[in-house]
Amino acid sequence: MFKKLLPLSVALAISGCGGSSDSNEDEAVVISVASTSTVNFYVPQWQSAKGTLNQLDSQGNVIDSVAVDNINTASVSVSPLNFYTFEFVPDDSALPCPRFTGCGRTLRGDVNDLNENRIIDFEEITGVSLNYAARAYVAPGVNEVFFSPMSSVITENNYDATLASLAASPFYQLTHSNLSNTLEAEVVANAFTYGAIVAGVSVEGFDLSTAFDDFITEQADTSAWQTYSSIADQYLADNLYSEQGNGLIQSVAGQVKQTVASVTTFKNWQQKTETEQQLESRELLEDVRDALGVVRLQDSTYADDLDAKLVELESALDDDTQQAITVLANVINEVLINYSPLAEVSASEGQYTLRELDITYSTSPYEWVITGTYDGLPVNIDMSIPTFRVSGVLGDKIEGVMSASVINGDTSLNVDVSELLVEFDGIDSQSELLPDAQTGIANITTDVVIVKPSGELSGELSLDIERFVSAFAEEVTSLSAFDFSGQFQSDIQTTPFHITALEASPLTGDENDDLMFGLELALPLGGASDFSLAYVGDVVDLSQLTSTDVFVSIQQKALDLRIREVNSNISLTAKGENGRWLDVKQSGSNYSGGLYVGDTKIADVTAVRGIPGVLFPNGDFESVF
Incomplete structure (x- = not known):
């Protein structure tokens, strides 16, 4: 994967080692750290930005306070290399409904229901109020803190959110960033805040802290957390499928x-451990060597092992698999909205034909036998659904069991008498282009097994089907997103996975032509039994990570690796925890770059006797690889 970064013969000779050099060929850097660092803040747009910014001690007492006209343009100066807890208290706690299609029903006579339709519509004031706090490490230079209800809950419980965030720093702070990092963090904060507002309206007595605690302590009823997680995830679709949405979201969707999927499903939350940070710490170098050693070095069998596993996973998630998943979702959705109690015109039991599908529909009990082809793929589905909830406000809900198979060449998708849950959002957003169109979101959840020539994917599959009106005034049904959590098993691996996919540009082009995948993989390897990897991008590039961004963790240490290759020249940026990052540029046999904390360079990257490494001001030389 990183084979071009260093010839294997050199890597085997120097991997895992550090050393000193008396070379005077390179001038050592002089470390100069400013006495103060800057912290900027962000709160989502639905919350009033005017209020009070507090700094709290470890017991939650206010030790400093400042009034701000706009928290999103405010900043404070504090001493670097320390941890701080910040709290924002808005002057106006009122929150409008952030969902374009409305936030749910309300009681008759609610003063906030301005049009008296017993629904809190978009931008009508809700009865929800939220807290905003975050504990963050401040590195030298400019730091950013992104407030949300989730950052508050994590801070209140003193949890470490680094691994859950699949990043070198928690999702609510940045110590070294670029424009896309900042936008991504803002959108994540928006999603978690959006979820808390909408859930606060639609779930009676909803409390995010209680819901989170019930989930991580594995209480019997975690429905409030599942609802919150689902709504937070829907923030993306709400924007991507609406002309009113934020167009910038597409680039980081x-x-x-x-x-969002990782944070809301992560269960191994640990108390945050804070140790005194030394400016010239070499911990990041050790973490980088461990990561690159597992991925590429030490023993060539490790590299071959990892490459073989990634190639298998890549083939398991090919177009045939994606098409089979899409067909399963579309068949269930179309059959239920046409031949069930959910149909606009009630259908009686009997024999029906839909496209090239033959459907036998019974109503006592509700059962369907579906055979034939859909989009050219053979389909066989048996469904039995004893429970229907038909509600125009709460949304329709279906619970039952299903057996199914979808065949696509060498790919076989099977459901073996699995529980089936189908939920509709209960919202019809009227389109001016097609006023009679039935629009909204359907979520389908079931257990599946996907058999491939290379192995078998098994786990829980959750699919979102979006019904919307296209720019051509056509009612379109699209697989807008899915989450697949389980394991891949083959002759050479048993790999737990969490796969997410999202249609990033649904309003342009054909259906599902821009699925953006996120993969979180636990890949135990020789010498690194807890190695994990996370990646966002095209599945076909999974085994070719020479010009992309990837997150890895080993021994509970997190690293963001950014690899770029241009004309055989390699650039590697490795971000570690607490604002530390390493920049390595290779051009032929020449190496340059630096080791940084925040914006402060503490050592130079160079080559000594042909070996790339880091030269510290005192003359110590540590190999990078």
């Missing part, structure tokens, strides 16, 4: 979906 895949990363945001993966982050």
Whole structure:
């Protein structure tokens, strides 16, 4: 994967080692750190930005306070290399409904229901109020903190959100960033805040802290957390499928979906451990060597092992698999909205034909036998659904069991008498182009097994089907997103996975022509039993990570690796925890770059006797690889 970054013969000779050099060929850097660092803040747009910014001690007492006219343009100066807890208290706690299609029903006579339709519509004031806090490490230079209800809950419980965020820093802070990093963090904060507002309206007595605690302590009823997680995830679709949406979201949609999915499903939360940070710490170099050693070095069998596993996973998630998943979702959706109690015109039991499908529909009990082809793929589905909830406000809900098979060449998707849950959002957003169109979101959840020549994918599959009106005034049904959590098993691996996918540009082009995938993989390897990898991008590039961004963790240490190759020249940026990052540029046999904390360079990257490494001001030389 990183084979071009260093010839294997050199890597085997120097991997895992560090050393000193008396070379005077390179001038050592002089470390100069400013006495203060800057912290900027962000709160989502639905919250009033005027209020009070507090700094809290470890017991939650206010030790400093400042009034701000706009928290999103405010900043504070503090000493670097320390941890701080910040809290924002808005002057106006009122929150409008952020969902374009409305936030759910309300009681008759609610003063906030301005049009008296007993629904809190978009931008009508809700009865929800939220808290905003975050504990963050401040590195030298400019830092950013992104407030949301989730950052508050994590801070209140003193949890470490780094691994859950699939990043070198928690999802709510940045110590070294670029424009896309900032946008991604803002959208994540928006999603978590959006979820809390909508859930606060639609779920009676909803409390995010309680819902989160019930989930991580594995209580019997975690429905409030599942509802919150689902709504937070829907923030992306709400924007991507609406002309009113934020057009900038498309560029970071895949990363945001993966982050939200990871944080809301992560269970191994640990208390945050804070140690005193030394400016010239070499911990990041050790973490980088461990990561590159597992991925590429130490023993060539490790590299071959990892490459073989990634190639298998790549082939398992090919177009045939994606098409089979799409067909399963579309068949269930179309049959239920045409031949069930959910149909606009009630259908009696009997024999029906839909496209090239033959459907036998019974109503006592509700059962369907579906055979034939759909989009050219053979389909066989048996469904039995004893429970229907038909509600125009809460949304229709279906619970039952299903057996199914969809065949696509060498790919076989099977459901073996699995529980089936189908939920509709209960919202019809009227389109001026096609006023009679039935629009909204359907979510389908079931257990599946996908058999491929290379192995078998098995786990829980959750699919979102979006019904919307296209720019051509056509009612379109599209697989807008899916989450697939389970394991891939073959002759050479048993790999737990969490796969997310999102249609990033649904309003342009053909259906599902821009699926953005996120993959989180646990890949135990020799010498690194807890190695994991996360990646967002095209599945066909999974085994060719020479010009992309990837997150890895080993021994509970997180690293963001950014690899770029241009004309055989390699650039590697490795971001570690607490604002530390390494920049390595290779041009032929020449190496340059630096080791940084925030914006402060603490050592130079160079080559000594042909070996790339980091030269510290005191003359110590540590190999990079």
